[in-house]
Amino acid sequence: MIIRWICEKCSKKWIYPIEKCIYCKGPVTKQKGTQMKVIGFTKVTIPSPTHPIIPYNILLLQDEFGNRLPKKTMKDYKIGDVYTEKKSESDDAVAIIKVKYDIFEAIKDALGLLKDVKFDSEEKILIKPSIIAAAYPYQAVNVNPDMLDALIAVLFEYGIKKENVIVAEQALIGSSAADAASKSGALEVCKKRGVAFADISKGPFEKVECDGYEFSIYKEALHRKIINVPIMKTNFQLGISGALENLTRLVDEKTQRDMYYKGLGNILPKLVKALPDVFTIADATNGMQGLGPLASGEPAFLNLIFAGRNAAALDSIFCEISMIKIPPYVKAAGSGINPKKIEVVGNEIDALKNPIKPANPEETPHSDIKVVDYGACPACLNLMYNLTSKMIGLRGSELYVLIGSQFDGKVLEGGERIVAIGDCAIKKMEELKINTIAKIPENLDMVEQIVLMKKLLTTEGTPKITSVDKVKSKMTKLLSRAVR
Amino acid sequence: MFVKGVGMTKFGFQEESSRNTIYESVMEALNDAKMSMREIDAVVVSSIEIMSNGERQKHSASMISSLLQIKAPILDVPAGCAGGGTALWTAIKLLKNSSHKNILVIGFDKIVATTTKIITEEILRGGERIYEQAEGMIFPAQNALVAQQYMLKYGATSDDFALVAYKNHQNAFLNPKARFYRKKITMEEIKNSTVVASPLRLFDCSISCNGASSLILSKEPSDIEIIGSAEISDCLSPFEREEMTSLEATKKAAELAYKEADVTPSQIDIAEIHDAFTPLEIISYEDLGFCSPGEGKELIRNGTTKIDGKLPVNTSGGLKAKGHPISPTGIAQVYEIVKQMRGQAGARQIKTPRIGLAHNLGGAGSVATVHILKNLN
Numbered sequence: 001m002i003i004r005w006i007c008e009k010c011s012k013k014w015i016y017p018i019e020k021c022i023y024c025k026g027p028v029t030k031q032k033g034t035q036m037k038v039i040g041f042t043k044v045t046i047p048s049p050t051h052p053i054i055p056y057n058i059l060l061l062q063d064e065f066g067n068r069l070p071k072k073t074m075k076d077y078k079i080g081d082v083y084t085e086k087k088s089e090s091d092d093a094v095a096i097i098k099v100k101y102d103i104f105e106a107i108k109d110a111l112g113l114l115k116d117v118k119f120d121s122e123e124k125i126l127i128k129p130s131i132i133a134a135a136y137p138y139q140a141v142n143v144n145p146d147m148l149d150a151l152i153a154v155l156f157e158y159g160i161k162k163e164n165v166i167v168a169e170q171a172l173i174g175s176s177a178a179d180a181a182s183k184s185g186a187l188e189v190c191k192k193r194g195v196a197f198a199d200i201s202k203g204p205f206e207k208v209e210c211d212g213y214e215f216s217i218y219k220e221a222l223h224r225k226i227i228n229v230p231i232m233k234t235n236f237q238l239g240i241s242g243a244l245e246n247l248t249r250l251v252d253e254k255t256q257r258d259m260y261y262k263g264l265g266n267i268l269p270k271l272v273k274a275l276p277d278v279f280t281i282a283d284a285t286n287g288m289q290g291l292g293p294l295a296s297g298e299p300a301f302l303n304l305i306f307a308g309r310n311a312a313a314l315d316s317i318f319c320e321i322s323m324i325k326i327p328p329y330v331k332a333a334g335s336g337i338n339p340k341k342i343e344v345v346g347n348e349i350d351a352l353k354n355p356i357k358p359a360n361p362e363e364t365p366h367s368d369i370k371v372v373d374y375g376a377c378p379a380c381l382n383l384m385y386n387l388t389s390k391m392i393g394l395r396g397s398e399l400y401v402l403i404g405s406q407f408d409g410k411v412l413e414g415g416e417r418i419v420a421i422g423d424c425a426i427k428k429m430e431e432l433k434i435n436t437i438a439k440i441p442e443n444l445d446m447v448e449q450i451v452l453m454k455k456l457l458t459t460e461g462t463p464k465i466t467s468v469d470k471v472k473s474k475m476t477k478l479l480s481r482a483v484r
Numbered sequence: 485m486f487v488k489g490v491g492m493t494k495f496g497f498q499e500e501s502s503r504n505t506i507y508e509s510v511m512e513a514l515n516d517a518k519m520s521m522r523e524i525d526a527v528v529v530s531s532i533e534i535m536s537n538g539e540r541q542k543h544s545a546s547m548i549s550s551l552l553q554i555k556a557p558i559l560d561v562p563a564g565c566a567g568g569g570t571a572l573w574t575a576i577k578l579l580k581n582s583s584h585k586n587i588l589v590i591g592f593d594k595i596v597a598t599t600t601k602i603i604t605e606e607i608l609r610g611g612e613r614i615y616e617q618a619e620g621m622i623f624p625a626q627n628a629l630v631a632q633q634y635m636l637k638y639g640a641t642s643d644d645f646a647l648v649a650y651k652n653h654q655n656a657f658l659n660p661k662a663r664f665y666r667k668k669i670t671m672e673e674i675k676n677s678t679v680v681a682s683p684l685r686l687f688d689c690s691i692s693c694n695g696a697s698s699l700i701l702s703k704e705p706s707d708i709e710i711i712g713s714a715e716i717s718d719c720l721s722p723f724e725r726e727e728m729t730s731l732e733a734t735k736k737a738a739e740l741a742y743k744e745a746d747v748t749p750s751q752i753d754i755a756e757i758h759d760a761f762t763p764l765e766i767i768s769y770e771d772l773g774f775c776s777p778g779e780g781k782e783l784i785r786n787g788t789t790k791i792d793g794k795l796p797v798n799t800s801g802g803l804k805a806k807g808h809p810i811s812p813t814g815i816a817q818v819y820e821i822v823k824q825m826r827g828q829a830g831a832r833q834i835k836t837p838r839i840g841l842a843h844n845l846g847g848a849g850s851v852a853t854v855h856i857l858k859n860l861n
Binding site: 015039040041042043044045046047048049050051056058060068069070071072079098099100101303351 | 600601602604605608612614615616617618619620621622624625628629632633636678679680681682683684721723724728
C-alpha cells in the first residue's frame with residue numbers, strides 16, 4: 001500500500017501524516033493506493049552496514065493515483081509487473097511490516113497479511129505490553145506508547161469495546177509497575193483511550209498445571225484473548241527479549257523466579273502451552289541493541305513491527321533479520337521450527353537483514369564490573385543492574401558479580417574478587433556451604449547495598465564485607481533517611 | 485558582487501587533515517586576490533561534518549575561527565553536495581545586505597578516510613529516512629532509478645552516459661587539480677566497469693574525494709562579476725516529485741539566475757554542471773535550458789559539450805573525474821570558470837569565455853544552485 005496525506009481543500013500532498021494543511025488550514029485525509037505496478041527497478045551491488053546482503057533490487061512502484069514508492073526486494077521484477085503482497089498460508093507465519101510514519105496502518109497491514117485473523121466485537125482482550133522499568137519512550141526499554149495507542153485504535157476499529165480491553169503488565173521484580181507505566185507513557189495512552197491498566201503483580205492468579213509444571217497465571221489472561229506486545233530487544237542474559245520473554249510476566253513472582261531457576265528453556269514451552277489464546281504484535285518501531293534489556297541498551301531505530309501466532313517463530317525471525325544468534329530458550333520453545341522454513345510475509349528476511357549490536361553477556365553498566373550469570377531471576381538481574389549502574393564514576397579493580405543459581409562448587413575455582421548478588425546465588429551458596437565470598441542480599445536496603453558494593457569495588461585484593469562495613473552501611477542509610 | 489580570488493586543493497585521497505586542506509585553499513585564494521586575512525570581514529563555510537572519518541569534528545564555524553585566527557561572523561551552511569554553491573549564494577546575500585566588503589567562502593570535507601561500506605552508509609543518510617534509507621536507496625540507486633525513467637521516456641542509452649564519462653575523464657586528464665589528472669581512461673574501461681546500481685556502472689558515478697576550496701567575494705570590482713545567483717530547495721526524494729526526469733530545483737534556480745543576470749542560455753560560453761552521476765549532466769543540459777526536454781543526449785552525441793565544442797561543459801573534469809569531495813564542489817566549479825575566464829586553465833584552456841555558469845546540486849536534486857559569472861576583461 002502507498003499512503004499519502006492530502007489536503008481536502010487545496011490538494012497539497014505529503015508523505016508524512018500532517019494534522020492540518022499549513023497553507024489553507026484544511027483537513028488532511030489519507031489516500032491509500034493498493035494497485036501497485038513496477039515502473040522502474042535497480043539492482044544494487046554495493047553493500048552498506050545496514051544493507052549488507054547484495055545484490056538486492058529496489059523497485060519503483062506506482063499506484064492508481066500516480067503516487068510512487070521505492071521497495072527493496074531480493075526478487076527480480078520487470079517493468080509493468082503488478083506488485084502484490086502475498087498472504088500467509090501457515091499458522092506459524094510471521095508478518096513483518098516497515099512502518100511508513102503510520103503505526104496504525106502498519107498494524108492493520110500485518111493483521112491483513114496473516115491467515116484468518118479475526119476479532120469478535122464482543123471479545124475480551126488483554127493487551128500485555130512489555131513495560132519492565134521506569135524509562136522514557138526514547139530509551140526503548142518499554143513498548144513505544146505510540147504503538148500501544150495505535151494497537152488500541154485498531155482494536156476499536158475492529159469493533160472491540162473499550163470496556164472489554166485491559167492493558168496488563170508487571171515491571172521487573174523489584175521495580176514499580178505504576179512508575180514504569182507512568183514514565184513509559186503507557187498509562188497516559190490507557191487514560192486517553194479509556195481502557196484500564198492492571199498491575200499483574202497484584203493478581204489474582206490461578207493455578208494451571210501443564211506437562212508436570214504448576215504455574216500461577218494471572219487470572220485475566222486465562223479468560224481473555226491475549227495480545228502479546230513485546231518490544232524487541234537484545235538482552236545480555238537471554239540473548240534477546242521479545243515475544244516469549246514478555247509472556248513470563250503473566251505469572252506471579254514465585255513462578256517467575258522458579259522458571260529462571262529451572263531454566264527458561266525447560267519451562268517456557270510449557271507456559272506457552274498453558275496460555276489459551278495468544279497473538280503477538282511486536283514492537284520494533286524502535287527496538288533495542290547492545291547492552292539490553294534495561295537503560296544501558298541503545299535504541300536500534302528498526303522501524304518495524306512483527307506479528308504472528310507463534311511467539312517462538314517471531315523471536316527466531318527477529319534474530320535472523322538482526323543477524324544475531326537464536327538463543328537456546330527460543331529454540332527450545334520453538335522445538336521443531338526451522339527458522340529457514342518459517343513463512344514470512346510483508347517483507348523478505350534477506351531484504352531486511354541489518355546487523356544490530358548484540359548484548360555482551362559479561363558486560364554491566366560499569367566497565368570494571370563483569371557479570372557471571374547462572375540463570376538469574378528478574379529480581380536478581382534487576383538488583384545487579386541497578387547496583388552496578390550506581391557505581392558509574394567510581395574506579396576500582398576488576399570485580400565479578402555472580403548472579404543466578406545454576407552453578408556448582410567449582411564456580412569459585414581460580415576466581416578472585418567475586419561478589420554474589422541477589423537471593424538466587426546466595427541461597428545456592430548456602431546449599432553448597434560456600435561462605436568464602438562477599439554477598440549482597442536482595443532484602444537489604446538500597447543505600448546499604450550501594451555502600452557495600454562501593455567498598456568491594458574500590459578495595460584491592462579479595463573483597464570482603466566486615467562487621468564494620470555493615471555498621472557503616474546502616475549508618476549511611478540512617479543518615480540518608482534523616483537528610484531526606 | 486565580484487570574485488577577487490579563488491583557491492582549491494587537488495581533489496584526491498590525500499591523508500591531510502581538513503585543517504591543512506582549508507589552510508592551503510584559503511592561502512591560494514588570498515594570494516590570488518592579493519589580499520590579507522585582515523581584509524576579510526566574514527566567512528561562510530560549508531561542510532557535511534562527516535562523522536566516519538578520524539576528525540569527528542562538528543562546529544565547523546568555530547574551528548575555522550581557530551584555524552584562521554579570525555573573530556568575525558562565520559556562518560556554517562551545510563547543504564549536502566550543494567554546500568559550496570549554497571555557501572556562495574549565502575555570501576552574496578550577506579554581502580549585498582551588510583556593510584561587509586569582503587567575504588571568504590570555504591567548502592571542505594574529508595570523505596575518503598574509512599571503508600567504502602561506511603562511507604556509503606554515511607552518504608545514505610542524505611536520503612529520506614523511512615522511504616529511502618530503509619529500502620537501501622544508496623545514492624547511486626536513487627540516481628539509477630531517475631536515469632532509468634529518463635531512458636524510458638526519451639530513449640537515452642547507457643552509451644550516452646558513457647560519452648559523458650569519457651568526455652569528463654579526457655578533461656580531467658589535463659587538470660592538475662583533478663583526481664584523474666594524467667590518468668587515461670578508455671571507453672572500453674567505462675563501458676565494461678562494474679554495475680553499481682543498474683543501469684549505472686562504476687564509471688557513471690563521480691569519485692568521492694577529500695579536499696577544500698575557497699573564494700573571496702567582494703563589493704570592490706575585479707575582473708570577474710557574479711551577475712546571477714539563485715538557490716532552490718525541492719523535496720528530498722525524487723519519487724515524491726511530480727516529474728522524475730527533470731529537476732524542478734535546477735529549472736527554477738536557472739530561471740532566477742538568468743533573469744538576474746539578464747542573459748539567456750544561448751549566451752553561456754562555459755558551464756560546470758553537477759555530474760555526480762553521468763545521467764545528471766544530460767538531464768541538466770535540459771533543465772538549464774541548453775536544449776529542450778529529451779534532447780540532452782544529442783548534445784553529448786554531437787560533441788557540443790566537449791572541450792572544443794560550442795558549449796564546453798565540465799572542462800575541469802567535473803565531479804566525475806576531477807572528483808567530488810561534497811561541500812567543496814560548488815566553489816571548485818566557480819574556480820574552474822574563473823581560471824578559464826582569466827586564461828589560466830593551462831592545457832584545458834578554451835577560447836576565453838565571456839559568460840560562465842556553475843550548477844551545483846545536493847541530493848538527487850533536493851537543492852540546486854546556479855551562478856552566472858561574467859568576464860569583465
